Amino acid sequence: MGDAQARTGCGTVSWTVFSSSLGEWLVAATERGLCLLSLDVERGHGELAGWCKRHEPQAQVCEGPRQLVGTTQELRAYAAGEMRSFKTPLDLRGTEFQLRVWAGLCEIPHGQTWTYKQLAEHIGAPGSYRAVGGANGRNPVSVIVPCHRVVACGGGLGGYTGGLAHKVRLLAHEGVVLPRAELGDPERRSTAPA
Numbered sequence: 001m002g003d004a005q006a007r008t009g010c011g012t013v014s015w016t017v018f019s020s021s022l023g024e025w026l027v028a029a030t031e032r033g034l035c036l037l038s039l040d041v042e043r044g045h046g047e048l049a050g051w052c053k054r055h056e057p058q059a060q061v062c063e064g065p066r067q068l069v070g071t072t073q074e075l076r077a078y079a080a081g082e083m084r085s086f087k088t089p090l091d092l093r094g095t096e097f098q099l100r101v102w103a104g105l106c107e108i109p110h111g112q113t114w115t116y117k118q119l120a121e122h123i124g125a126p127g128s129y130r131a132v133g134g135a136n137g138r139n140p141v142s143v144i145v146p147c148h149r150v151v152a153c154g155g156g157l158g159g160y161t162g163g164l165a166h167k168v169r170l171l172a173h174e175g176v177v178l179p180r181a182e183l184g185d186p187e188r189r190s191t192a193p194a
Contacts, residue, residue, distance in 0.1 A: 011030050011031050011056060011059050011060075012030070012031065012059060012060045012061075012062065012064075013028055013029070013030055013035065013048070013051075013052055013056055013059045013060070013061045013062075014028065014029055014062055014063070014064030014067040014068060015027065015028035015029075015036075015048055015061065015062075015063055015064065015068075016028075016063060016064065016065035016068045016072065017041050017044075018065075018068075018072045018075070018076070020075060020076045020078075020079035020080075021079045021080060022079040022169060022170070022173060023039060023166075023169075024041050025037060025038060025039055025041065025044070025075065026038040026040075026041045026044030026045065026047075026048065027068055027071055027072065027075070028048050028051070028068075029067060029068055029071065029091065030056065030059070030091045032089065032091035033088065033089030033090045033091040034068075034071055034088050034089065034090050034091065034141055034144065035051060035055070035090075035091040035092075035093070035140060035141070036048055036051050036140050036141065037075075037140070037141045037142055037143055037144060038162070039142065039143070039162040039163070039166045040162060040163070040166075047140075048061070051140060054093075055093050070088060071088045074086050074087065074088055075143065075144075078143065079173070081173070084110035084111075085110065086144045088144060090141060090144065090145070092140070092141070092145070093140075094135070094138065095135075097125075097131065097135060098135040098138060100123045100124075100125070101119065101123060101132050101135035101136060101139075102135070102139055102145045103123075104119050104122050104123040105119070105136070105139065105145050105146055105147055105149070105150070106145055106146070107122065108146055108149040108150070110146075110174055111174045111175045111176060112149065112176070113149050113150065113151045113171070113176055114149065114150055114151075115129075115150070115151055115152065115153045116129040116130075116132050116133050116136070116150055116151075116152065116153070116158065117129045117153055119132050119136075119150055120132045132150075133150075133158065133159065136150055136159075137159060137161050138161075139161070142161070142162055143170065146170075147160070147161075148160060148162075148166070148167045148170040148171060149171070149174075149176075155179055156179075157178070
């Protein structure tokens, strides 16, 4: 899809639901690449409708598992512990700052965590850790752009749009050792993303 077509929103958005050992997920893609990955299928349908309304209002939205085979194969391989990075093309749309944050997230190694402050410093925006937390929360393709790898400075989990239970599961899957207090109440949210 050309840039002009992407801006006018006259393409196709394909979506599918698939199961892995980490759960049932919804994925969606434009002709340019993956645009949405939701760890909650029911909520994912609403997220897809919102994404299309904002970015591709004229798009034809259709269930198309064949168009997403490569993506679902990679995600299943990740869930099986066979893959640590992704080759799936992405169609990320956000502000310049959000795109910088999302690019920075992709530099956090598998099995490691950074704090919101470390990520802010890494992208050249020291002191903007709250804005980094906001951009993190707007990441439309979690797991592939690994926002689950960002934690609060005090050792807490911070937030996670997909729910802290999903964040705990993803971090544990990657071998991250979490503080016992965080494991006891995965629905608890910290108020500050620092």
